[in-house]
Amino acid sequence: MMIRTLGVIGLWLWTSLAFGQIRVxxxxxxxxxxFENKGKVTAKFNLSNPYREDTIRIIDIQTSCGxxxxxxxxxxxxxxxxxxxxxxxxxxxxxxxxxKSVEITTQTGRDIQDKLFLKIMGNVVSESFxxxxxxxxxxxxxxxxxYFYPITAFDTSYLDYNFIIDFVNDLTYEVDFYQFAxxxxxxxxxxxxxxxxxxHLINFSKKKVMREFNRRGFGESSVFFDEPVFKKxxxxxxxxxxxxxxxxxxxxxxxxxxxxxxxxxxEQVLSTKMLLEYQRFALPEIETILEEVNFETxxxxxxxxxxxxxxxxxLMPWKKSEKVRLKTAAKLKKAIQKRIKETTGASxxxxxxxxxxxxxxxxxxxxxxxxDEADVExxxxxxxxxxxxxxxxxxxxxxxxxxxxxxxxxxxxxxFKQFWKNCLRSYKKGEPIKLLLESSLSTARHDxxxxxxxxxxxxxxxxxxxxxKKFRDExxxxxxDIKIKGAVHGPKFKMTNAAENFDYSxxxxxxxxxxxHLTESANNISTKPYMVNFDYYFKGIDxxxxxxxxxxxxxxxxxxxxxYVELRMESSISKIPIEQTTSNLYLAYSRLIExxxxxxxxxxxxxxxxxxxxxxxxxxxxxxPDYDGTIPILQYRKFHYIRIVPEKSLK
Numbered sequence: 199m200m201i202r203t204l205g206v207i208g209l210w211l212w213t214s215l216a217f218g219q220i221r222v223x224x225x226x227x228x229x230x231x232x233f234e235n236k237g238k239v240t241a242k243f244n245l246s247n248p249y250r251e252d253t254i255r256i257i258d259i260q261t262s263c264g265x266x267x268x269x270x271x272x273x274x275x276x277x278x279x280x281x282x283x284x285x286x287x288x289x290x291x292x293x294x295x296x297x298k299s300v301e302i303t304t305q306t307g308r309d310i311q312d313k314l315f316l317k318i319m320g321n322v323v324s325e326s327f328x329x330x331x332x333x334x335x336x337x338x339x340x341x342x343x344x345y346f347y348p349i350t351a352f353d354t355s356y357l358d359y360n361f362i363i364d365f366v367n368d369l370t371y372e373v374d375f376y377q378f379a380x381x382x383x384x385x386x387x388x389x390x391x392x393x394x395x396x397x398h399l400i401n402f403s404k405k406k407v408m409r410e411f412n413r414r415g416f417g418e419s420s421v422f423f424d425e426p427v428f429k430k431x432x433x434x435x436x437x438x439x440x441x442x443x444x445x446x447x448x449x450x451x452x453x454x455x456x457x458x459x460x461x462x463x464x465e466q467v468l469s470t471k472m473l474l475e476y477q478r479f480a481l482p483e484i485e486t487i488l489e490e491v492n493f494e495t496x497x498x499x500x501x502x503x504x505x506x507x508x509x510x511x512x513l514m515p516w517k518k519s520e521k522v523r524l525k526t527a528a529k530l531k532k533a534i535q536k537r538i539k540e541t542t543g544a545s546x547x548x549x550x551x552x553x554x555x556x557x558x559x560x561x562x563x564x565x566x567x568x569x570d571e572a573d574v575e576x577x578x579x580x581x582x583x584x585x586x587x588x589x590x591x592x593x594x595x596x597x598x599x600x601x602x603x604x605x606x607x608x609x610x611x612x613x614f615k616q617f618w619k620n621c622l623r624s625y626k627k628g629e630p631i632k633l634l635l636e637s638s639l640s641t642a643r644h645d646x647x648x649x650x651x652x653x654x655x656x657x658x659x660x661x662x663x664x665x666x667k668k669f670r671d672e673x674x675x676x677x678x679d680i681k682i683k684g685a686v687h688g689p690k691f692k693m694t695n696a697a698e699n700f701d702y703s704x705x706x707x708x709x710x711x712x713x714x715h716l717t718e719s720a721n722n723i724s725t726k727p728y729m730v731n732f733d734y735y736f737k738g739i740d741x742x743x744x745x746x747x748x749x750x751x752x753x754x755x756x757x758x759x760x761x762y763v764e765l766r767m768e769s770s771i772s773k774i775p776i777e778q779t780t781s782n783l784y785l786a787y788s789r790l791i792e793x794x795x796x797x798x799x800x801x802x803x804x805x806x807x808x809x810x811x812x813x814x815x816x817x818x819x820x821x822x823p824d825y826d827g828t829i830p831i832l833q834y835r836k837f838h839y840i841r842i843v844p845e846k847s848l849k
Contacts, residue, residue, distance in 0.1 A: 219254050219304045219312045219744060220275070221246040228415060229320035232289050240286040241318045245302075247275040252744040257311075258303040261285075289322040296320055306744045336375045338460040341368045343445035343452070347438040349620055351395040352805040353592040354402060362444075363515075363562045366410040367479050368457040369446060373411075373420045380447040381407065382424045386431035387440050388612055393428050396440055398803055400426055407444065437619040439595070473508065474568035481514070481526070481564050484533050491534060491568065496549075497542055499570060505548045507571040508534075513559035520556070527553035530566070593761065594620045594712035596809035601639075601706040605657045607664050617710065621669075624714050625676060631669070632679040632713040634762060635661060636812055640705035641688035655684035661708055687816065691783045709809050713761040725752040725763075727843040731835055738792030739840055741800040749842070750797075754804045756844070762810040764845035767794065768817040772837035774825040787818045793840050814845060 227241040247254045256273040275281055285300055300316040344365045348354070372379040383400060387393060404423055411421050424447055434441055451457060476482075476490040500506055512527050531551050538549050551568075559565055597617035599608055608614055625631050637658035639650045662680045669678040687705040728749040730739055739746060757763050769790035771782045798808035822837035823829060 219247075219306050219310075220302070220314050221248045222314065222316070224412070224417075225315065226317045226319065227285075229287075229318055231321050231323050234289050234291070234293060234322050236289075238286045238288045239320070240284050243283050243285065243316055244280050245275060245283060245314075246280040247277055248742070249744050250277050250742050251740065252306050253277060255305050256302060257305050258301075259283075260301040260303075261298070283316075285316065285318055287318060287320070293322050296322060310744065310748065336371060336460070338458060339371060339375075339449050340451035340454065340458050341365070341372070341446035341449045342454045342457045343443050343450060345441065345443050347435060347441055348399060349437055349592055349616075350439055350595045350807060351392070351399050352802070352807050353439070354399070354406065354805060355592040362407065362410065364457075365444065366407065366414070367562065368459065369421075370411070370414055370416065370479075371459055372446065372449060373416055376448075378420050378422060380422045380424060382443075382445045382447045382450070383426040384429065384443040384445070385426055385440055386429045386434065386442075388431060388434045390428070390430055392439065399805070400442075402805060403442070403444075436615050437623055439616065472567065472569055474510070474566055477559075477563045477565035479563055481518075484526075484529050487530060487566055488533055488537060490566070491537075493537060493541060496538060499572075500538075500542055500544055500549065503572070505544075506550070508549065508551045508568055509571050510551070510553040510566070510568040512553055512556050512567075513563070513565040514556075515562045515564070516558040523556040527556060534568075591715040593716070593758070593807065593810075594624065594714050596712065596807050597710045598707055598809050600703065601657070601708070602703075605660050607661065607668075609668070617712075618668075621678075621712060621714075622672060624712075625673060625678075629714050630679065631676075632681070633665070634681050634683070634711040634713060635665075635708060636683045636685060636711075637661065637708045638685045638687050638705055640702035641686055641690055642702040650686045651684055654686060655682075657708065658682035658684050661710075665710075683812070685812075685814065687813065689784070689787050689818070690816075691781075691787075691818065693784065709812075711762050711810055716761050717758040724847060725749065725756050725844045727841060727847055729839055729841040731839045736789060736838065738789055738796050741796050746800070750800055750804060753844070754801065754806050756846070757801075757806050757810050762812055764812045764814045766815040766817070766843040766845065766848075767813060768819070768839075768841040768843070769793070770819050770821060770837055770839050770841075772822040772825070772834040773820055774831065774834055782820050783818055786820065787816075789840065790816060790818060793842075797842070 222243055222245060224243075227243070229239055229241060232239050245256075254275040256275070283300075283302075285298075287296070287298055289296075297317060297319050302314040302316065303311060304314065305311050342365075344362060369379045369381070381404075383404070385393075385396060385400065387396070408418070408421060431441065445452075472492075473495060474487070474491045476487060496506065496508075510527075510530075512523055512530070514523055514526075531553055534551055535546060535549065538544055595613075595617045597614055599611075599614070609618070621631050621633075635658055637654045639654045639657070641650065644650055644653055659682065662682050665680060666678060669676055688702055689700070693700060726749070728746060730743070730745070741747075741750070753763060767790055769786040771786040771789075773782065776782060776785060794813060798811060801811065802808055822834055825834070
């Protein structure tokens with residue numbers, strides 16, 4: 199009988215996959231055990247083009263030794279289409295584990311290239327191979343839920359902690375015994391209006407949970423999520439945006455801190471070549487590991503060769519220290535040596551055992567491998583690359599408030615309290631508090647004597663003074679660094695009658711951006727400008743286009759490093775009349791505003807706070823020759839465009 203209790207311990211690094219052109223549902227296919235003399239085995243990968251406008255061309259395919267890759271059709275993937283690729287492997291004469299890769303080079307447009315890597319894995323066995331499982335039973339099972347408190351609607355740092363690893367480990371028992379697991383999501387918010395803002399964060403969290411299942415070999419049909427349940431709460435910490443609970447719908451241990459799992463017996467699998475190949479989610483006893491060692495093969499090899507060099511690997515979850523790995527390796531080596539001595543009489547001189555490869559298991563398991571060095575040329579073993587743990591604290595909440603005729607902070611609002619509480623918490627932990635304050639007014643006239651830009655700067659200085667005083671009062675004289683910016687936004691041209699109801703108040707606001715917990719980058723990120731031409735009935739940029747996704751990814755990295763980004767936008771239109779009641783300039787400006795909204799929405803999906811995007815200049819222009827019907831319309835297309843230019847790229 200095995201009893202496992204799991205707690206919330208430590209931290210875990212989660213690394214997201216790099217953005218690529220082609221989408222593949224699974225980049226690694228496990229073929230399992232295949233017989234050596236049964237002929238080739240084939241894995242099929244479906245390659246999809248997710249973009250509505252861009253065509254992807256496959257320009258090169260490279261395969262590692264021992265496998266072949268064949269496209270089922272042309273090397274062009276049209277927008278929103280898919281093709282398939284068959285990767286085959288011939289197991290003849292290749293007993294043992296194998297990992298084979300396919301490198302696919304793709305191109306979008308004239309010069310944007312990317313690479314995609316596919317892998318097939320498996321174990322080639324002889325005809326005499328026997329795989330058997332002993333029947334086991336889940337005697338007692340309850341899964342402890344996990345709780346977390348995101349500080350913003352863009353914060354997933356809580357999912358980089360080890361408790362999500364333990365939670366998924368526990369749920370894998372439900373999949374093993376009942377074929378699937380169901381996960382529930384419960385969200386508590388202080389203000390019901392925050393529900394919509396949290397939607398993309400919840401989806402992102404589900405994907406992270408699903409990725410942990412995928413890493414353990416469970417597909418999409420093995421895990422289901424119930425519809426999220428929202429509740430209003432008056433007991434949330436003032437620094438938190440919400441309280442989120444993940445739980446097992448069928449085996450929830452409400453209120454418990456640890457899960458309890460009792461299984462009647464263990465699984466065992468016998469295979470050829472490898473003298474020991476055993477892994478579990480919990481650290482087994484040395485005697486349990488010895489039961490998995492193929493001492494019969496070791497005895498036969500020793501009889502034929504007179505001596506043996508055995509090499510081994512022990513991988514453990516990262517939270518286990520080097521001391522634990524070394525101690526376990528020493529115990530296991532001594533136990534194996536003792537058993538060989540008892541059965542064959544061979545000493546340490548005849549049988550040399552070394553567990554000199556100790557590391558971190560990428561799937562948070564305990565794995566033990568042992569093989570004969572003489573078989574190394576025939577065997578292909580999986581090598582794990584262990585990356586150092588790096589937990590990045592989340593960026594603090596921003597705060598945005600519309601002026602509405604006053605220049606005072608609304609310190610009673612929940613949004614301000616959350617923003618301010620996080621600043622104070624970071625200060626108490628020793629972080630220097632730096633803020634960027636942007637004060638914006640619209641182009642509508644606010645004062646007869648003063649220009650709007652001067653009024654914006656006056657508002658910025660007044661707010662800065664209020665923040666500094668409040669910070670000193672609440673920290674006992676603490677220092678806060680506040681950088682201010684004044685800005686004027688809105689149409690700078692004469693409006694037509696059709697646009698007389700234009701909402702100028704949307705530009706009368708101030709935004710406070712904390713520049714705390716920024717991500718250091720070894721590379722000097724330089725986001726290139728983005729430009730797209732379009733036809734006459736265009737409304738705004740297409741955020742699904744590949745070129746925009748590349749731009750947005752670079753923009754996100756820049757914001758993580760600097761805390762914010764400043765963008766200039768230009769919207770150009772030709773002189774071809776489009777609408778009788780609306781000027782071309784107003785249409786161009788409408789496209790600019792719509793593009794700004796779509797840009798911010800796309801960045802929010804990448805978990806970037808849209809308030810960290812500052813638009814410093816908005817240029818609207820009508821250009822090109824007058825339209826008299828003699829010039830082909832297509833020649834005017836070059837005057838229809840949206841251009842987004844990061845300020846840093848100008849420097």
